[in-house]
Amino acid sequence: MVNKTVLSMILTASVVGVAEAQTKLVEQVTRKGDELVIPYTKYKLANGLTLIVHEDHSDPVVHVDVTYHVGSAREEVGKSGFAHFFEHMMFQGSDNVADEEHFKIVSESGGTLNGTTNRDRTNYYETVPSNQLETALWLEADRMGFLLDAVTQPKFEVQRETVKNERGQNYDNRPYGLVYEMTSKNLYPYGHPYSWTTIGYIEDLNRVNVNDLKNFFLRWYGPNNATLTVGGDVKPADVVKLAEKYFGSIPAGPAVENMKPAPAKLSEDRYVSYEDNVRFPMLRMTFPTPEAGHKDEPALDVLAEVLGQGKTSIFYKNFVKEQKAMQASVYNSTSELAGEFGISVVAYPNMKLSETEALARQSIAEFEKRGVTDEDLQRFKAQAESSLINRMASVSGKVSQLAYYETFRNNPNYIQEEIKRIQSVTKEDVQRVYNQYIKGKNAVILSVVPKGKTELLAKADDYTISKDGFKPAADEYSGLKYTKAVDTFNRSQRPSSGANPVVAVPNYYTSNFKNGLKLIGTKSDEIPTVTMQLSIKGGHRLESNNPGKAGVANLTADMLNEDTQNYTSEQFSNELDKLGSSIRIGSGTDETYVIVQSLKKNLDKTLALVEERLFRPKFTQEDFDRLKKQQLEAIANQATQPTAIANNVYNKLLYGEGNIMAIPTSGTSETVENITLADVKNFYNNYYSPSVTEMVVVGDISEKELMGKLNFLKNWKKKDVKLPVAAKTPSIDKTRIYFVDKPDAAQSEIRIGYMAMPFDATGEYYKAGLMNYALGGAFNSRINLNLREDKGYTYGARSYFSGGQFAGPFTASAGVRADASAESVTEFMKELTNFHKSGISEDEVKFMKSSIGQADARKYETPYQKAGFLGRILEYNLSKDYVKKQTDILNNITKKDIDALAAKNLPVNNMHIVVVGDKKTVLPKLEALAYDVVELDTDGNPIGSSSVK
Structure with missing residues (x-):
């Protein structure tokens, strides 16, 4: 049974403000034995703020979550989207945190952050190294108690455009993106809190003003309607002291009562x-x-x-x-x-x-x-x-669970x-x-x-939304006043962080089986699970041996998820589900992967199913016909999706005709039509071999215990598989725009880049990644701040290098407003050109070093993170001290070094620019830019005439 102690002790704060606050220790829950419980201590501050602390010293990280019990259900008819809009505004600065500084401060602290909104709650969260706890609490408290004077009309207008871009990207411009909205408004009565979606309606976003938004905040975002949950490498007493300091003096907001359940009722279909x-x-x-x-x-x-x-x-x-x-x-x-x-x-x-x-x-x-x-x-x-x-694999998962249960239960x-x-x-x-x-x-x-x-249509529309019976909600917003906390300390001073925590790289073991299979693993007993990943090298690249049947690697992997010799796929699924396990097989550019997740207690039975799935496929004609049909339909469907079109055309330009990488991993309609069941069997028989397989194991199991369970892999017969070498890619003589028409698209997809270099953990690839961080790698990068935060053209823009064993591209990308497509290209190229010519600033170097240097604390927390780390060691034959070498490079790299990397690795005059969008809206303005414009069809083939400068 859970040890749950309810206490009524009063803690007195000595730093909270004009009047000392009282914090009540409500209860303490600890674990006994192996029971499934998240230990915590719960407190209540005098202003109504609930504080929950979960202590877990397994990793030097801390997760801070502030959940406000307000979502789109608290909005009014005609003013939808407020809760979500405020999620954006909460990152735009407060009295003591400058505009765009929230992301920057957390990033340079080595942390990550975000916010989410749903019908019923909004939450904001940071995961940071444990020495940054005070900074995270200072940031969250400042936007809870000192936000509104920083909410200006210009910021409001920019974020309104950003929200519209988000709606365009995730709703209006996405296949089936309006299904949820259409269902909600027709399921619930007019005016019901769930009759609109969290994103809101464009006309409502256009209608509201900054004062409407401020009133919404004053009504719902008080500490008495919030839960602060902190978990990780902390001590409860320290968290209480800091919570009292930063949150304790914030005045309570108006009282908030829980809404009553109101399920929909339908009198007819x-x-x-x-x-x-x-x-x-x-x-x-x-x-x-x-x-x-x-x-x-x-x-x-x-x-x-x-x-x-x-x-x-x-x-x-x-x-x-x-x-x-x-x-x-x-x-x-x-x-x-x-x-x-x-x-x-x-x-x-x-x-x-x-x-x-x-x-x-x-x-x-x-x-x-x-x-x-x-x-x-x-x-x-x-x-x-x-x-x-x-869900308990990470401190963020545990904190989120605690916050959810407190808010709603x-x-x-x-x-x-x-x-x-x-x-x-x-x-x-x-x-x-x-x-x-x-x-x-x-x-x-x-x-x-x-x-x-x-x-x-299933049937002609027979329902019209009626406003009969609708009564506007009572006014919640009159007479609201903005009262700031009064403190005895200087809130404008950012807290000091102390020394960075010591981060332990996971200790691991390796083994090479006689048949060539390479294994790497580590014991992790935080939760009673085992994660396994097998990577069978080759994947899509092996299709270069027969490009006329591209897509066969993908189809083969799909077939392995179907019937086996001893189970139908339904029976197999049933056996897995009874164990609470999962086995997923798929194929990508460079590999076929097998991902296994099991509770420790069910590992033996799960491994028996892995053996069955991997070595005893049935390969029936019936399964093949169905999966081939699905793959052909999925390929045809890509022609309706701007994102897929942009990626496929961009890759075709980068890799060139005749290169297997110019063909999508799913193949084309022509190549998949050519594939037979015999081709699938041959691909499996020829290329699935332990000699090209790497295995990663992370979980609650020792090396000795594991090895006794892997005889089925040790007995796997070796085949002679020759992995392909990289084909030469075409050079780019000058930067051009390649345009693909997507009629009536609400947004345009942009890809800009060239073929760069392969992965290298301690060479130029790693250094180029450091260079790119300030350009397009961080939220506060030049590209994202320009196109999203300053211009409001996009929901997000970025740039990145993506090399592997073979050279991969440098890419800058975004989905942008259709009417700002040419302007977005201009701004992208301006940022790339400026960085190429003038390089990085000293402040950006400092920010990059701080951010990346402290992020190590978050790298090895979950089983999947550990598996990814170990997998890279195996795949690239990295030394045990490669992380230390990376740290040395990071610490010693200079502005001069980065400027040289930018000059070399941002060839702005030799890049492809791909734009997929509505021709009548986008093309005339693109043709006015100083680039040749080449029109392509959705397969990347030239059409019509080109605009040549």
Whole structure:
């Protein structure tokens, strides 16, 4: 049982302000034995702020999270998007933190940060080295108590444009991006807190002013509506002292009451639709269900899994397996006020969604005959346990869990209740919720069809949103006053950080098997899991032996996820899910990868399934035909997506005709059409070999214990695999713009770059990465500050080097507003040219060294981070002290060195510029720039005439 002590001690702060604050120690939770619990201490400050501290000294890092119990549900009709908008404004400076300094301070402290908004809460967080705890708390407190005078009209306007760009990138310009918005506004009554999405409507963003936004902050962002959660390499007493110092004097805001659950109610089915720039019609059925935390939630989760999650599900069998759809899934999604039971089917082109709906209803009805089995419950419970454990892999994961439970359950230790709820679900519960919420019940039925293909609708629209019965919410915003804290210390002085923590590079062991397989591993017992990664070298590059069948590596990997000699894919999936394990096989540019995740207690059974999957594939014609069809459809679909078009055209220009890297890893329609089942078998038989395989193991297992479990890999027969060498890439005689038309695109995709160099951990590649940090690698880089923060052209812009064993490109990229496409190209090239000619500033050198130098504390925390680190050592044959060598390079590199790297590695007169966007909007302004413009089709082939300067 959890040791939970409830205390009523009063702690007195001595540094908090004009009146001494009192902090109440509420409870302390510790772990006993192997129980699943996150230990913490909970406090309440006098101003209502809840403080939770989790102590964990396994890594020298600290995660700080401030969760405000306000999301888009607190907004008003006509003023949507405020909570999310404020997420942006909270990074724009406060009284004691200058504009754009929040990101810079955390970055140069070696940390990472962000913020997120959903319907019900907004959170802001930093992960920093433990010596930067005070800085993180100072930053968060300053924007909680000293923000509004820094919220100026110019900042407001720039961030309004940034939010519009985010909406364009993630909603308007993304396939199916408006599905959630369309569902929400038709599922809930007009004015319901969930009837709009967190991003808000453009017309609302255009309508609001800076004072509206300030009032929203004053109403909801007080300390009494917030939870401060701190976890990691800290002592609770120290955190309390700092929290009292920086947060204790901030006045409480207006009282906040929890909103009451308000699930949707439908008197009949509602058919709605919209046309989108997509290839596949989509059907989305949404049934109202109860809110998060309701007693029926776990049973509805089981029902969703049985109906449409994984290969054992009814929808997979009836839709995907029978080639009636590309994808089919069912989920139960819950929020604070309501839940939604959603069914999504992405059908094949020209499929009538009326037929899709009919089959969906048949599949729902099939549940009644099938029922719920003991194995269904076993699968659900095992996966839920595994998920909860894996969330504890990082201090950020544990802090996020504590913050969520406190905000919505008023109990940071709700994980114990969660486990009970999961373990107590019965077959009768699942049958009951099916009858109560799904069987014969009404739904919103949304059809998304390709433009001009309304004949594919499930049914003509029959629902119009009505404002009948809508009553505006009571005024929450009159009489609000901005009162700042009064302190006895100088808040404008940034806290000192002390010495950097000592970071221990993971100790590891290596082994070379007789068959050539190389292994590297490390023991990590923070959570009872084991992570394994096998990398079989070759991947897409091996297709250079037969480029007419490009895509075969990808198809082979997909086939390995299907039937084996002893299991159908459904049976295999069932066995895995019962263990709470996962085995994923995929293929990329340079490798085929096998990623294995298992609880320690189930490792033997999981490894038996790895052996089955890797060495006993069945390769049936039926599986092959289905997967080949899906791959061909996915390739065709890329022609509808500006991001995919830009990447494919850019790679074709970089690598040139005849180079396998000029072809996407999925292949082309022509090459995949050529692939047969025999080709897949040959690729597997010829190229899957231990002689080109590297294995990484991280987890709660010793080297000795592990080696006794790997005989199936030691006995893997070696084959003679010759890996390809890099083909020569074409030179670039001068910088040109290559333009691809994407009619009516709301945004343009930009790629700028050239073929640079291969990876080198301690050579010019590493040094070029240091050079690029200030140019386009950090949030506060020149490129991002210019295009996003200063101009409002984009949601984000960056530049990077991406070499591997072979040379890779330097790329600068962004998705930008269509009407600012030419201007964005100009600004990109201006920043690249200035850096090429004039180099870096001394301040930027200092920032880069501080940021990268202190980031080591975050590098080795999670199993996946450790695996990535070890994998690089193996792949590039790095010495044990390579991290120290990198540190020496970082410490000793000078402005002169970086200027020389910029002059050499930013050939601004010899780069490709690719722009994918709406021709009528974008092309005339591009042609006015001082570059030749070449028009290409979506496959990268020249068309029409070029504009030559």
